[in-house]
Amino acid sequence: MAAITVKNRQILLKDYVTGSFVESDMTFHDGTCLLQLQEGTNDILVKNLYISPDPFLRGRMQKRTNSYVDSFVPGSVITGFGVSQVVMSNNPNFSKGDFVTGYTGWEDFSVIKSSGFLRIIPAIGFPLTYFLGVLGMPGLTAYAGFHEVCSPKEGDQVFVSAASGAVGQLVGQFAKLLGCYVVGSAGSNEKVELLKNTLGFDEAFNYREEIDLDATLKKYFPKGIDIYFENVGGEMLEAVLNNINVFARIAVCGMISRYDSAEPYSIKNLHLLIPMRAKMQGLIATDFSHLYPEVTERVGLWLKEKKIVYIEDLIEGLENAPRAMLDVLRGKNVGKKIVKLSDPYTSLEAL
Amino acid sequence: MAAITVKNRQILLKDYVTGSFVESDMTFHDGTCLLQLQEGTNDILVKNLYISPDPFLRGRMQKRTNSYVDSFVPGSVITGFGVSQVVMSNNPNFSKGDFVTGYTGWEDFSVIKSSGFLRIIPAIGFPLTYFLGVLGMPGLTAYAGFHEVCSPKEGDQVFVSAASGAVGQLVGQFAKLLGCYVVGSAGSNEKVELLKNTLGFDEAFNYREEIDLDATLKKYFPKGIDIYFENVGGEMLEAVLNNINVFARIAVCGMISRYDSAEPYSIKNLHLLIPMRAKMQGLIATDFSHLYPEVTERVGLWLKEKKIVYIEDLIEGLENAPRAMLDVLRGKNVGKKIVKLSDPYTSLEAL
Incomplete structure (x- = not known):
């Protein structure tokens, strides 16, 4: 033929x-x-x-x-x-x-x-x-990044940036399922409503409307931040470093604020990792490809049971x-x- | 009385x-x-x-x-x-x-x-x-920082800054005892000689005489850096981030370059943690106080056997x-x- x-x-x-x-x-x-x-x-x-x-x-x-x-x-x-x-x-x-x-x-x-x-x-x-x-690369990133890199436990104070995005929305929900307090940031009021009303975040804020991110985080995290799922970088990361608890874990998944920027923002307060004995760790999903079956099964079940929305x-x-x-x-x-x-x-x- | x-x-x-x-x-x-x-x-x-x-x-x-x-x-x-x-x-x-x-x-x-x-x-x-x-806080910092935070293994490519200092000189020697390739940086030619001739580092350089730290590290680390023991921060950290290998570990012990500086240097390339899936972790010795007996015994023995100098x-x-x-x-x-x-x-x- x-x-x-x-x-x-x-x-x-x-x-x-x-x-x-x-x-x-x-x-x-x-x-x-x-x-x-x-x-x-x-x-x-x-x-x-x-x-x-x-x-x-x-x-x-x-x-x-x-x-x-x-x-x-x-x-x-x-x-x-x-x-x-x-x-x-x-x-x-x-x-x-x-x-x-x-x-x-x-x-x-x-x-x-x-x-x-x-x-x-x-x-x-x-x-x-x-x-x-949810059942692909972003789902694997969220699942492995949160569970494998952040060592989460019940009651942890969790902050997720770009929280309504493909990865962020899942990280926040995984954290809620584990019994964490979860706050997300996003770039519009529509997204903030979505985070609070549909995705089950405890709190959410529109970072574009905040003039002092450090103060904003202090307001939403009176107990400090144990886990930060980093998707944006830049000033948000600096504000987070000012608010982390001892032994905080920061999963560095993305820094979208700098991907498309000619002059990336520089981080001035990285030394705070020392007194806080905090960990920052970069991750990419392909290192966790062996977890695809686990994600398909576990996250698939959560979806069917409507424990998470997507x-x-x-x-x-x-x-x-x-x-x-x-x-x-x-x-x-x-x-x-x-x-x-x-x-x-x-x-x-x-x- | x-x-x-x-x-x-x-x-x-x-x-x-x-x-x-x-x-x-x-x-x-x-x-x-x-x-x-x-x-x-x-x-x-x-x-x-x-x-x-x-x-x-x-x-x-x-x-x-x-x-x-x-x-x-x-x-x-x-x-x-x-x-x-x-x-x-x-x-x-x-x-x-x-x-x-x-x-x-x-x-x-x-x-x-x-x-x-x-x-x-x-x-x-x-x-x-x-x-x-060597048997006190700096020794504990070096011992725990290297062995507990850096997950070292034989053959790892190890860089130590402020390498002739109280902590750095020990980290380098611990790394050599484990079979790592070790390079140190210091601020004078006298210290560089000490690192190479007395402390057993494979290589050492005077950072004050280098005009391009990135190129310097590329020269000393043709295989890239697996472990960085961070004592100085600033431009050195940036140069290191440009030269780390996949799954690199950075123990953040100190950032002396900024302790005494009114306008601390900002880090522009932290996003490299992501593609390199690298880990940065702050540490302070008191978290490892339970290891004092181990340090006293193990490092004490190394001192007596003249396997390390101090x-x-x-x-x-x-x-x-x-x-x-x-x-x-x-x-x-x-x-x-x-x-x-x-x-x-x-x-x-x-x-």
Whole structure:
């Protein structure tokens, strides 16, 4: 059978981003793709259904070293976490029709060369998009970052920044399930309401409306902070350091305030780690990949029992992906941002 | 018997120190002391023999909160670690004539109210001053900081700043005993020679002669840094963060570069903790007091077997204590700075 040629729209990085990211740093390319795999390879050809504009991708848009993921190559398609449907597979672990999640391209069809990060999505009754969030990398980040890095215990005073984001909303709920006192910060009053009324945080505040973050934290944490789940960096981290308790744990998950900033904020009071004997530890989800089954099972159960809720912010159309990325970097998303590319094939017989 | 009155020279804090410490921030007071204990107390009266001008005391000279030790009170005697001889004791755990080490005053005689930090110095053949250094708080700091906080293993690439100081010289030697590659930084060529030729460091450099600390560390650590024992802070910490390996451990023991600085250096690249999944942890020795017996035994054995050497920098006379403090803050000491006040009583019969 002759190989079929299909339309393949792509989002490319125009050039390395140096200042703040703008939509025009990405370009839309109307290309085509031959539905065919090279013989003798282990390749998998997938149709991409959803992509995930995660904050860490911003780092890949600049030329840099010293990171856990390489920079993108200007002119090439953006890659990141996505949910896809297997169209063709030379890899015995994946079959035509499987729904998979892992690293893929911001395009309609991708050939996935290495299947290291690719997982088959189990058919356990959750929306496919959950595997880009609560049951995916952000869920693993929240779960492992909180339980493995923060050594939490009942009664701990927990602060979460970017608390309505994909990771923050889960950290706060995991902390509540354990019996902690939990306060979140976010960048709009709408998000603050969400944190307090829907996500079950004890308190929440809009950091953009606070003139003295140090005083704000003193108000919300009269007993001091035992655990800080760090997603933003900058002035918030400084204010937290001024309010930590002895033996505080700070999980450094992200510092979104600096990802898109030409002149990053410098931390002046790091010496407070000494008198407080506090720990700061950086984390990335892939170090905890072995916990995916535990997250799927435990967090999946919490979801089914409605002990946690999960909020998504879905936008349709690949052409809107650059805008979705910008929204995430500017904090305009409410919940986990997802871009829907297309519906799955209902039948793969013809291919 | 009527109480005896003796001369009691004292070093007082004149006022809170705001800029850089200068000798005249302390004043010399020629007082007297009644050799008598108040009845019904648990007090101990000691004759002070040696005092220890430790860097952490600088913090106590300014008005502050958020620390593990209170600020000094202007006009009051400076207190810190010392070696003393018990002259009178209401405390059943301490007897006349005992040599003790713990928190005492910068004065000839002190009444010690709480014996929480006071230990009897075991008669195991070491100079009394060792209990202010290698077998005292700095030794415990080095031992616990390295072994408990840094999770070291053979072959680790270890960097120690302020490496010829009381703590640094020990950390480097402990690391060598474990089979690590060890580089130290110090502030003079004399110290660098000491590190390489006497203390057994693999390499050492004079940070004052380096124009690009980042490049310097890249040169000395072609395999990157696994463990950093942080004593200085500031630009050195930034350069280290640029050179750490994945899963690096940074024990934050001190940040002497900022203790005496009106405008502390800010850290711009703390986000590197994330891709490197690195840990920074503050430590103070008192959290590890339970390890004193282990330090005395294990480090004592290493000293006797000449597996480690220990370098002191002794100065005589209480009146020189402010100068000794200044020397330590400026890095002019070579080895552990000690101020000798007087010899012990050879007989306490008359008292």
